[in-house]
Amino acid sequence: MSSLLKITDLHVSVDEKPILKGVSLEIRQGEIHALMGPNGSGKSTLAYTLVGHPKYEVTSGSIEIDGVPLNDLDPCERARLGMFLAFQYPVTIPGVKVADFLRHAVTNIRNPARKEGESLIPMRDFRKELKDRMEELGMDVEFARRYLNEGFSGGEKKRMEILQLAMLQPKFAILDETDSGLDSDAVRVVSEGLRKLAGPQMGVLIITHHERLLEYNVPQFTHVILAGRIVETGDASLAHELHNHGYAAVRQRHPAEAAEEQEHQKVAPKVAAIAK
Amino acid sequence: MTTDVPVLDDEIGVGDYQYGFHDPTDKYVFKSRRGLDRDIVHQISEMKNEPMWMREFRLEALDLFYSKPMPTWGGDMSELDFQNMFYFVKASQGQEKSWDDVPDDIRKTYDRLGIPEAEKKYLAGVKAQYESEVVYGSLQEDLAKQGVIFTDTDSAVRDYPDLVREYFGTVIPSADNKFAALNSAVWSGGSFIYVPKGVKIEFPLQAYFRINTQNMGQFERTLIIVDEGASVHYVEGCTAPTYSSDSLHSAVVEILVKRGGRCRYTTIQNWSNNVYNLVTKRAKAYGDSLMEWVDGNLGSKLTMKYPAIYLMEPGARGETLSIAFAGKGQHQDAGAKMVHCAPYTSSRVISKSISKDGGRAGYRGLVKATHDAHHCKSNVVCDALILDSHSRSDTYPYIEVNHDNLTIEHEASVSKIAEEQLLYLMSRGMSETEASAMIVTGFIEPLVKELPMEYAVEMNRLIELQMEGSVG
Ligand SMILES: Nc1ncnc2c1ncn2[C@@H]1O[C@H](COP(=O)(O)OP(=O)(O)O)[C@@H](O)[C@H]1O
Ligand SMILES: [Mg+2]
Numbered sequence A: 001m002s003s004l005l006k007i008t009d010l011h012v013s014v015d016e017k018p019i020l021k022g023v024s025l026e027i028r029q030g031e032i033h034a035l036m037g038p039n040g041s042g043k044s045t046l047a048y049t050l051v052g053h054p055k056y057e058v059t060s061g062s063i064e065i066d067g068v069p070l071n072d073l074d075p076c077e078r079a080r081l082g083m084f085l086a087f088q089y090p091v092t093i094p095g096v097k098v099a100d101f102l103r104h105a106v107t108n109i110r111n112p113a114r115k116e117g118e119s120l121i122p123m124r125d126f127r128k129e130l131k132d133r134m135e136e137l138g139m140d141v142e143f144a145r146r147y148l149n150e151g152f153s154g155g156e157k158k159r160m161e162i163l164q165l166a167m168l169q170p171k172f173a174i175l176d177e178t179d180s181g182l183d184s185d186a187v188r189v190v191s192e193g194l195r196k197l198a199g200p201q202m203g204v205l206i207i208t209h210h211e212r213l214l215e216y217n218v219p220q221f222t223h224v225i226l227a228g229r230i231v232e233t234g235d236a237s238l239a240h241e242l243h244n245h246g247y248a249a250v251r252q253r254h255p256a257e258a259a260e261e262q263e264h265q266k267v268a269p270k271v272a273a274i275a276k
Numbered sequence B: 001m002t003t004d005v006p007v008l009d010d011e012i013g014v015g016d017y018q019y020g021f022h023d024p025t026d027k028y029v030f031k032s033r034r035g036l037d038r039d040i041v042h043q044i045s046e047m048k049n050e051p052m053w054m055r056e057f058r059l060e061a062l063d064l065f066y067s068k069p070m071p072t073w074g075g076d077m078s079e080l081d082f083q084n085m086f087y088f089v090k091a092s093q094g095q096e097k098s099w100d101d102v103p104d105d106i107r108k109t110y111d112r113l114g115i116p117e118a119e120k121k122y123l124a125g126v127k128a129q130y131e132s133e134v135v136y137g138s139l140q141e142d143l144a145k146q147g148v149i150f151t152d153t154d155s156a157v158r159d160y161p162d163l164v165r166e167y168f169g170t171v172i173p174s175a176d177n178k179f180a181a182l183n184s185a186v187w188s189g190g191s192f193i194y195v196p197k198g199v200k201i202e203f204p205l206q207a208y209f210r211i212n213t214q215n216m217g218q219f220e221r222t223l224i225i226v227d228e229g230a231s232v233h234y235v236e237g238c239t240a241p242t243y244s245s246d247s248l249h250s251a252v253v254e255i256l257v258k259r260g261g262r263c264r265y266t267t268i269q270n271w272s273n274n275v276y277n278l279v280t281k282r283a284k285a286y287g288d289s290l291m292e293w294v295d296g297n298l299g300s301k302l303t304m305k306y307p308a309i310y311l312m313e314p315g316a317r318g319e320t321l322s323i324a325f326a327g328k329g330q331h332q333d334a335g336a337k338m339v340h341c342a343p344y345t346s347s348r349v350i351s352k353s354i355s356k357d358g359g360r361a362g363y364r365g366l367v368k369a370t371h372d373a374h375h376c377k378s379n380v381v382c383d384a385l386i387l388d389s390h391s392r393s394d395t396y397p398y399i400e401v402n403h404d405n406l407t408i409e410h411e412a413s414v415s416k417i418a419e420e421q422l423l424y425l426m427s428r429g430m431s432e433t434e435a436s437a438m439i440v441t442g443f444i445e446p447l448v449k450e451l452p453m454e455y456a457v458e459m460n461r462l463i464e465l466q467m468e469g470s471v472g
Helices: A043-049 A077-079 A098-110 A123-136 A141-145 A154-168 A184-197 A212-214 A234-243 A246-255 A257-269 A267-274 B038-047 B052-067 B105-111 B115-122 B141-145 B153-159 B161-167 B178-186 B420-426 B432-447 B451-468
Strands: A004-014 A015-026 A033-038 A056-065 A085-087 A173-177 A204-207 A221-226 A229-234 B125-130 B134-140 B150-152 B191-195 B205-210 B223-227 B231-239 B247-249 B252-257 B264-270 B275-285 B290-297 B301-303 B307-311 B317-326 B332-340 B346-355 B360-369 B376-386 B390-403 B405-416
Touching: A004 A043, A015 A043, A015 A056, A015 A204, A015 A229, A033 A043, A033 A234, A043 A056, A043 A077, A043 A085, A043 A204, A077 A085, A077 A098, A077 B038, A077 B420, A085 A154, A098 A123, A098 A141, A098 A154, A098 B432, A123 A141, A154 A184, A173 A257, A173 A267, A184 A212, A212 B405, A221 A234, A221 A257, A229 A234, A229 A246, A229 B451, A234 A246, A246 A257, B038 B052, B038 B153, B052 B178, B105 B115, B105 B125, B105 B205, B115 B125, B115 B252, B115 B451, B125 B150, B134 B141, B134 B153, B150 B153, B153 B161, B153 B191, B161 B223, B178 B252, B178 B275, B191 B205, B191 B231, B191 B264, B205 B223, B205 B360, B223 B231, B223 B264, B252 B264, B252 B290, B264 B275, B264 B451, B275 B290, B275 B317, B290 B301, B290 B332, B307 B317, B307 B346, B317 B360, B317 B432, B317 B451, B332 B346, B346 B360, B346 B390, B346 B432, B360 B376, B360 B405, B360 B420, B376 B390, B390 B405, B420 B432
Parallel strands: A033 A204, A033 A221, A085 A173, A173 A204, B125 B205, B191 B223, B205 B231, B223 B252, B231 B264, B247 B275, B252 B275, B264 B290, B275 B301, B275 B307, B290 B317, B301 B332, B307 B332, B317 B346, B332 B360, B346 B376, B360 B390, B376 B405
Antiparallel strands: A004 A015, A004 A056, A221 A229, B125 B134, B150 B191
């Protein structure tokens, strides 16, 4: 039986400011969903909330995997239940080698009951697996010895996120603008990488502004988020339309949310300036 | 983070500090009464059957100790009671060449610390000092044949009087500071190393210092002479039982690195939380030589230690890598001193300090250049990581240079573990403790990677132990 990630009427605040205002979404293993929306509409907020970022406070609603509520679980516990986020802005962890980090991560995810200090997966098997995955993603194996994201270019960071996805094989993967800020070659690599990884064992939520990622990974569902609410859900053609024509039509169809978005942008002019 | 080595798992659990156990003391050979006076100094000297010059050296130092004021900077020493200490405790008859001959209790302690095992695997020689004297010593035969001397300093005074007399107290005179004077008066044990011209010792020589008695004062005295073109890596480790009242560790370490020689001195200090660790370490580096201090301070109640390098001749290089970790009830006042006494010398200091659970870790450093020390370079980088809001970090960099023909770079940073870093690691299945430990291990990685593998592993393991169960 395939697993189900169920988000029900989710309300989320950051610093007491409501950002998500009732998001409901169901993702099954094996499905690909696209989440689109203008800048500042709450896409990253949803992503962070799903993995349990402490800054994002769920004021009501629920997140469940196969009926197990995640609301009170910390990011580590959620990860061990199969949740994964490819971060929009992956942080640097100075001095921590990619291989050491991944060996810990892989051990914990594959053995969710593992306690601190218990042994890690055998070095030789791990090395081999890591090398294979890196080669599949066209990554120089030297990266395994580098410090996590330190001095990585934008494209290298995003590739590193995909490598982690490949190694951890989560049940549910959220990709937050993994294709942004990359040249077209890098977008292709990331897109192909995801296509190889996403299969019947993975439910995928792709947050994107571009088409390329979705061409390689055609979504069964496309959701449009505006001012913290999912206002429309369609198929791949909706993603195509949004890409070609922008959000003007969406705003017209949902004047209430568009007004809220306007209101919101007054208080957050910086976001407005870069909004699409 | 690759710490899959056999560890003393069964020992963990004496408080948070895994080396806090102690042995019975009823079979000891000798223990001086509490307190310090001329009689005690005489007694130590007599027990050691020393030549007259050394006895006089001690007595003179005792007067200096009395006359010098306590330092008013650094850490809080108001509870340090010199008259409550035992200044000389002899646990066994003498230095043994086989672990089998070391008294059972003591040997078991070193077994628990993993020393004999390390000796078999990767050491060129070992000295194990227990209380005031060295109870076990070894040196690889081929090194002995090449003229390398590795012995305890007590034996060296008897066996190599000329060498000792030529250098003893020349790098750190008794009058240098109150604790150097104290050590000079009551010193006992420590290592004496002589590496002849051109001899390069591949594997480390290790000394292991263990305090067992409550209110013990340990005053080892180490003298290392690296002759021209020779090289050595010396490593010391330190632990003590956890007691409710304090002990004192006040060593003096003097090093001479002659032309083209190379010496690396690595310390992994992990004293229990009741030890005052007030140590004077200084090296003189001559032409084209390299002196390196690698100083890891994890334990103790208060550590005040600023390993110094005097760059005596052109081409001399000095490098100090220092890690300080201050947990609950700990104050690490560590640092480095670089004194450029000649032109064309260079120095580098990298300091990393971590404080948590109300601990206080700081860097105190001095870069100094004499009048004629032109074309010198000095680079100092100190980074502090503070793990919670009630912990503290201080930086006191001093620079004394009277001319500008010298390049000094100084960088300092203070940081906290960012919420985003924790989230990132935790979202990959790391617990909060693991994530924090990983960030801390990464923070000190630039220094740890300088250590030989075995010590790097040990260092990371100690850091992880310090981090355990204390986050959140
Ligand atoms: N960590 C944060 N601190 C303050 N405001 C935030 C934070 N994260 C998101 N927001 C606010 O929430 C709104 C939605 O942001 P976000 O979820 O990042 O949008 P998107 O990813 O769709 O561009 C914006 O108004 C943004 O300013
Ligand atoms: Mg975003």
